[in-house]
Amino acid sequence: MHSSLIVRLLPLVSLLSLSCQSASAGEGSHCADGIAPIQEAVSPLTEKVGIEDAASGPQPAEEAHPSFSSAQLAFSPDSLLASQFPWVKDVSSNNSLVFFKNGQEKFDDLFRAVRQARSTIHMEYFNFRDDSIANALFDLLAIKAKQGVKVRLLFDAFGNDSNNKPLRRKKLQELRRRGLEIYVYDPLDFPWLTHVFSRDHRKIVVIDGQTAYSGGMNIADYYIKGKAEFGQWRDIHFRIEGDAVASYQKIFLRIWNRTTGQHVHGADLYPGMSLPEKALQGLKQDTTSTRGHKTIAVVNREPCLTPDVIRRTFVSAISHAQRLIQIINPYFTLRRPVRRALQEAIKRGVRVEIIVSDKSDIPITPQVVDYNVRRLQRRGAHVYYFQGGFHHSKIMMIDSLYCFAGSANLDSRSLYFDYEVNALILDPPSTHALQSIFESDKLHRCRPLTDDYWRQRSKGKRFSQWLYHFLEPWI
Numbered sequence: 297m298h299s300s301l302i303v304r305l306l307p308l309v310s311l312l313s314l315s316c317q318s319a320s321a322g323e324g325s326h327c328a329d330g331i332a333p334i335q336e337a338v339s340p341l342t343e344k345v346g347i348e349d350a351a352s353g354p355q356p357a358e359e360a361h362p363s364f365s366s367a368q369l370a371f372s373p374d375s376l377l378a379s380q381f382p383w384v385k386d387v388s389s390n391n392s393l394v395f396f397k398n399g400q401e402k403f404d405d406l407f408r409a410v411r412q413a414r415s416t417i418h419m420e421y422f423n424f425r426d427d428s429i430a431n432a433l434f435d436l437l438a439i440k441a442k443q444g445v446k447v448r449l450l451f452d453a454f455g456n457d458s459n460n461k462p463l464r465r466k467k468l469q470e471l472r473r474r475g476l477e478i479y480v481y482d483p484l485d486f487p488w489l490t491h492v493f494s495r496d497h498r499k500i501v502v503i504d505g506q507t508a509y510s511g512g513m514n515i516a517d518y519y520i521k522g523k524a525e526f527g528q529w530r531d532i533h534f535r536i537e538g539d540a541v542a543s544y545q546k547i548f549l550r551i552w553n554r555t556t557g558q559h560v561h562g563a564d565l566y567p568g569m570s571l572p573e574k575a576l577q578g579l580k581q582d583t584t585s586t587r588g589h590k591t592i593a594v595v596n597r598e599p600c601l602t603p604d605v606i607r608r609t610f611v612s613a614i615s616h617a618q619r620l621i622q623i624i625n626p627y628f629t630l631r632r633p634v635r636r637a638l639q640e641a642i643k644r645g646v647r648v649e650i651i652v653s654d655k656s657d658i659p660i661t662p663q664v665v666d667y668n669v670r671r672l673q674r675r676g677a678h679v680y681y682f683q684g685g686f687h688h689s690k691i692m693m694i695d696s697l698y699c700f701a702g703s704a705n706l707d708s709r710s711l712y713f714d715y716e717v718n719a720l721i722l723d724p725p726s727t728h729a730l731q732s733i734f735e736s737d738k739l740h741r742c743r744p745l746t747d748d749y750w751r752q753r754s755k756g757k758r759f760s761q762w763l764y765h766f767l768e769p770w771i
Contacts (some may be wrong), residue, residue: 306416351656371698376722391592394534395534396532409509418545421458422451424513427517479556497714509535523657529688549561613698623693624737626687651687704718
């Protein structure tokens with residue numbers, strides 16, 4: 297049985313005996329090799345990989361100055377935070393942000409940024425798959441370590457074990473000999489049942505305390521070349537400059553010090569925004585009218601400190617929507633608070649649009665997703681099935697005004713168990729950029745869920761979908 301499925305079912309047998317502890321979750325990571333290894337870490341990634349965003353359809357260019365409605369022009373982030381999200385505290389308003397709509401874009405940008413690091417490189421991922429992309433990154437990080445840059449890497453034990461190319465002990469020893477500090481979060485030691493809950497599912501990179509990356513992607517080649525069993529892997533990641541970077545640095549250092557027993561701290565790790573002449577060069581630029589002035593709240597879920605924060609943010613955003621809700625989420629298995637908020641939104645006339653995938657990297661997930669989206673579609677939601685690949689993005693846009701993006705799925709693992717981090721981006725131009733991706737995929741890559749399309753499923757399949765939905769509290 298697929299290891300990701302096993303870990304999602306483990307709480308069924310252990311929920312009554314375990315409390316808030318470190319443990320496991322699962323995004324499967326099975327795929328074949330196919331990217332030519334990068335021989336020179338200092339060369340642009342695209343020169344060595346050269347793989348396009350296969351079969352993705354036309355992609356809209358980001359608009360520098362799109363036209364906005366009067367509601368968007370009158371939008372007040374401070375008022376919204378005070379009225380709808382009073383529990384969100386890590387807020388800053390001097391940020392720039394860009395989105396990456398596929399793995400090629402993310403890794404091109406990330407490699408360029410890493411090459412220019414001067415003091416520290418911090419990475420926290422669910423997993424580093426031991427393939428050509430990860431090894432090219434490790435080669436580059438080893439060069440930076442020789443230059444005196446402190447390189448600190450952290451990955452989740454189950455995230456590592458759940459993919460078919462995990463980092464083995466010998467590999468970790470080699471990386472440490474090359475100057476990389478690399479640690480595993482919560483090793484899966486006996487008794488393994490005590491490791492069911494609270495896996496580290498976050499994806500964070502912080503470079504020199506001034507540039508942060510986060511979103512839905514780990515380190516693996518399938519984000520560029522796809523996977524044989526379902527085709528293209530679609531995902532969304534983003535990069536931030538501004539005071540929000542300090543929030544990501546704080547999150548990383550907290551779990552780093554807890555895991556390693558170190559006490560890494562100091563003002564030099566929080567340098568603030570870089571001067572223009574010291575900014576990283578050659579990266580994708582924020583060309584929107586709000587560049588340098590975006591309000592971003594970093595929403596960090598830590599199981600024993602802020603267990604409800606991401607769930608409450610999802611529910612509040614949906615509950616206060618007035619016109620439009622757009623969601624892409626790969627594991628749309630839902631729980632009652634989110635489902636009820638969506639149903640109430642539909643009832644009060646909000647247009648709800650949801651993109652899910654026909655296929656998934658976790659075997660039973662599509663069955664539960666199908667059951668949930670059909671229930672919402674019958675109430676009036678507009679549901680679209682992504683075709684020719686797997687859409688792993690985790691984004692939500694509200695009323696074309698603000699968006700919520702990061703590592704959190706709309707499932708029990710993310711909302712009730714795991715370490716997650718999302719960005720609440722209170723910025724109409726950034727929201728417009730995500731909506732452009734959403735609309736392009738909806739138009740070129742999706743099939744709408746209709747009654748006729750639903751009836752094509754056999755009665756046996758519909759029965760299995762109903763049966764599997766009882767697993768929602770644990771998957």
